[in-house]
Amino acid sequence: QGQLEESGGGVVQPGKSLRLSCAASGFIFNTYGMHWVRQAPGKGLEWVAAISHDGGNTEYLDSVKGRFTISRDNSKNTLYLQMSSLRGDDTALYFCATSSSWYDAFDIWGRGTVVTVSA
Amino acid sequence: EIVLTQSPGTLSLSPGERATLSCRASQSVRNSYLAWYQQRPGQAPRLLIYDASSRATGIPDRFSGSGSGTDFTLTISRLEPEDFAVYYCQQYDGSPPFTFGQGTKLEIK
Numbered sequence: 612q613g614q615l616e617e618s619g620g621g622v623v624q625p626g627k628s629l630r631l632s633c634a635a636s637g638f639i640f641n642t643y644g645m646h647w648v649r650q651a652p653g654k655g656l657e658w659v660a661a662i663s664h665d666g667g668n669t670e671y672l673d674s675v676k677g678r679f680t681i682s683r684d685n686s687k688n689t690l691y692l693q694m695s696s697l698r699g700d701d702t703a704l705y706f707c708a709t710s711s712s713w714y715d716a717f718d719i720w721g722r723g724t725v726v727t728v729s730a
Numbered sequence: 731e732i733v734l735t736q737s738p739g740t741l742s743l744s745p746g747e748r749a750t751l752s753c754r755a756s757q758s759v760r761n762s763y764l765a766w767y768q769q770r771p772g773q774a775p776r777l778l779i780y781d782a783s784s785r786a787t788g789i790p791d792r793f794s795g796s797g798s799g800t801d802f803t804l805t806i807s808r809l810e811p812e813d814f815a816v817y818y819c820q821q822y823d824g825s826p827p828f829t830f831g832q833g834t835k836l837e838i839k
């Protein structure tokens with residue numbers, strides 16, 4: 612059974628940067644697309660970014676384009692989200708999730724890591 | 731961008747009753763690329779249904795999904811205590827953003 616574990620969250624000031632990581636195990640990482648999904652406190656789920664199995668294709672939510680970068684290191688079975696120019700509305704629990712392709716549901720989820728943007 | 735609207739916002743039912751949750755899309759979801767997720771408090775979402783009507787691995791058969799085009803339904807035939815949670819629909823038709831509905835909270839009456 613595949614597992615995902617996020618790390619790297621914390622409290623950061625507005626305008627600063629943070630990098631999240633997602634360590635994968637129990638499945639063939641380099642055959643899966645990967646996503647970041649966030650959930651603001653007391654709110655619903657919001658897809659943030661996606662990357663194809665080989666890293667060749669990426670997509671972003673409009674509100675994070677130019678500020679967030681999704682990447683992966685298949686040799687380390689790890690997904691990343693580099694976040695810069697952070698704003699208060701980026702405060703959320705950030706989940707990583709897998710999908711076999713961009714035409715598939717998100718079938719494995721991590722437990723999430725909390726990012727709080729506050730002065 | 732496809733907008734998904736779930737109804738009702740909150741559903742109050744008793745264990746043993748039948749639950750019917752709705753998800754309406756602002757435009758047709760190609761190939762019924764629609765999923766349902768369950769999220770219990772303090773937990774990650776769990777995939778229940780994919781491609782509108784296929785149950786994910788390990789999901790009990792009291793959960794079923796139906797629909798196509800713009801109208802989709804998640805039905806829980808007989809509610810168990812552990813089913814009281816928040817449910818989200820999501821479309822993944824290959825064109826980001828992969829939007830979620832706002833959620834339906836299923837609470838114990």
